[in-house]
Amino acid sequence: QGATVAQLAELLGVPANDIIKRLFLLGNPLTLTESMSDDLIELVADDLGRDVKVMTKEEENSFTFYDDPKDLKPRPPVVTVMGHVDHGKTSLLDAIRHTGVAEGEAGGITQAIGASQVKINGRTITFIDTPGHETFTAMRARGAKVTDIVILIVAADDGVMPQTVESINHAKAAGVPIVVAVNKIDKPGADPTRVRQELTEYGIIPEEWGGQNMFVDISAKKHIGIDNLLEAVLLEADVLELKANPDTFASGNVLEAKLDRGRGSVATVLVTRGTLHVGDALVAGMAYGRVRAMLDPKGNPVETAGPSDPVEILGLQSVPMAGDEFRVFQDDRDARDLADQRALKARIEEQNRVKHVTLENLFDTMADAEVKELNLIIKADVQGSIEALQDSLDKMDQSEVRINTIHAAVGAITETDVTLADASNAIIIGFGVRPDAKARAAAEREGVEIRTYSVIYKAIEDIDAARIGMLKPTE
Numbered sequence: 001q002g003a004t005v006a007q008l009a010e011l012l013g014v015p016a017n018d019i020i021k022r023l024f025l026l027g028n029p030l031t032l033t034e035s036m037s038d039d040l041i042e043l044v045a046d047d048l049g050r051d052v053k054v055m056t057k058e059e060e061n062s063f064t065f066y067d068d069p070k071d072l073k074p075r076p077p078v079v080t081v082m083g084h085v086d087h088g089k090t091s092l093l094d095a096i097r098h099t100g101v102a103e104g105e106a107g108g109i110t111q112a113i114g115a116s117q118v119k120i121n122g123r124t125i126t127f128i129d130t131p132g133h134e135t136f137t138a139m140r141a142r143g144a145k146v147t148d149i150v151i152l153i154v155a156a157d158d159g160v161m162p163q164t165v166e167s168i169n170h171a172k173a174a175g176v177p178i179v180v181a182v183n184k185i186d187k188p189g190a191d192p193t194r195v196r197q198e199l200t201e202y203g204i205i206p207e208e209w210g211g212q213n214m215f216v217d218i219s220a221k222k223h224i225g226i227d228n229l230l231e232a233v234l235l236e237a238d239v240l241e242l243k244a245n246p247d248t249f250a251s252g253n254v255l256e257a258k259l260d261r262g263r264g265s266v267a268t269v270l271v272t273r274g275t276l277h278v279g280d281a282l283v284a285g286m287a288y289g290r291v292r293a294m295l296d297p298k299g300n301p302v303e304t305a306g307p308s309d310p311v312e313i314l315g316l317q318s319v320p321m322a323g324d325e326f327r328v329f330q331d332d333r334d335a336r337d338l339a340d341q342r343a344l345k346a347r348i349e350e351q352n353r354v355k356h357v358t359l360e361n362l363f364d365t366m367a368d369a370e371v372k373e374l375n376l377i378i379k380a381d382v383q384g385s386i387e388a389l390q391d392s393l394d395k396m397d398q399s400e401v402r403i404n405t406i407h408a409a410v411g412a413i414t415e416t417d418v419t420l421a422d423a424s425n426a427i428i429i430g431f432g433v434r435p436d437a438k439a440r441a442a443a444e445r446e447g448v449e450i451r452t453y454s455v456i457y458k459a460i461e462d463i464d465a466a467r468i469g470m471l472k473p474t475e
């Protein structure tokens with residue numbers, strides 16, 4: 001990546017000639033439009049008396065602050081529900097929102113923001129209410145890791161379906177533990193054991209069978225087993241030992257944001273560290289402002305929000321994007337500066353368009369990578385093709401580059417596949433299937449490579465050639 005000499009000059013606010021001069025003295029003569037390596041950028045900046053650290057996209061987005069371990073306090077887990085359409089995601093979130101609420105009150109609960117919190121056994125769990133793996137991976141593609149635990153919901157009368165498999169692969173690619181909710185056990189045709197058996201094929205194995213995953217049988221509609229499910233989530237959370245420092249300036253991520261006619265910019269944010277207060281000056285992505293008011297998930301005004309708390313905030317001067325990180329500043333001016341800097345960087349990035357790995361650049365990309373891995377997403381018209389390709393891949397020499405199939409399924413190449421590829425730096429291979437218009441546009445936008453084939457040996461040939469840097473450019 002890096003930046004060109006001209007871009008670095010703009011970022012540092014120094015004449016480009018100064019940089020060219022330093023480069024020359026350092027024995028690296030470069031012209032205005034040539035790009036500099038990250039090391040060179042840091043070196044030149046240092047030479048100019050500036051402390052610059054080139055951050056990777058991940059470093060920049062995760063804002064790794066240092067906390068003294070003694071300041072860390074336990075925080076609630078943040079949970080996302082995923083599963084096949086109609087398997088009961090919405091019903092489950094609904095049932096959860098009614099947990100611990102007396103009968104009479106239940107009707108009065110309105111969902112105010114895109115997240116909710118529930119209390120069980122005196123402990124809190126935060127749910128992100130925009131369920132589904134699409135949102136989850138779209139956030140991850142933007143560098144936000146806001147989910148600690150995934151609840152995979154599978155209808156016991158329907159079993160494992162395509163989006164169940166997608167959800168599993170999206171959660172696995174993100175390294176998030178999965179608790180399985182086997183839903184609709186009240187239905188006559190329900191077969192919870194079959195669900196358990198089917199899931200073993202995807203590496204999701206019940207604890208009672210010696211595996212890693214907790215399974216809970218529920219009925220979202222009849223409110224059966226909901227407490228057990230929440231307790232399982234808390235057990236999983238205990239294993240993760242989730243902690244954060246509440247006594248510092250707040251930071252976190254934007255879950256969703258919109259422009260409201262009467263209220264202006266409205267953003268739902270999840271605090272991941274520190275405590276957010278009304279009156280704080282903050283930057284979210286490229287948006288900046290002072291928190292004018294905050295609402296909790298029930299729509300009640302609050303003065304503060306701590307780690308794992310979702311709140312709706314008013315007062316930003318523009319609308320940030322879902323997945324953007326936010327951060328509070330002591331000094332209002334610093335906040336404004338960062339927002340401006342971000343806007344400038346975004347313009348530069350737009351020019352440079354982050355390119356993902358492709359089969360053609362694989363060898364060069366791998367040359368300076370620490371872990372040499374090729375991530376693949378395989379879509380095909382029949383299951384047989386997937387198996388045949390997987391078989392050939394398994395037989396390939398993987399001593400130099402390890403090949404991971406992070407998702408394989410029958411069906412056309414969709415926008416969700418592209419989002420997963422974007423978040424995981426993967427290449428999409430299609431067999432007898434093509435991308436739809438939306439997928440093609442998304443791939444173009446994100447620089448994700450899609451390769452389509454009609455014969456297996458051709459795909460294997462290409463991957464094998466790419467592995468050793470011998471792939472011929474395509475026509």
Ligand code: GDP
Binds near residue numbers: 087091092184219
């Ligand atoms: P989503 O598409 O995953 O959000 O699924 P929904 O929550 O909208 O549920 C789909 C359908 O299944 C709805 O008609 C629900 O009433 C029904 N449903 C959800 N959970 C249960 C359950 O536990 N038992 C029964 N019998 N029906 C359920």
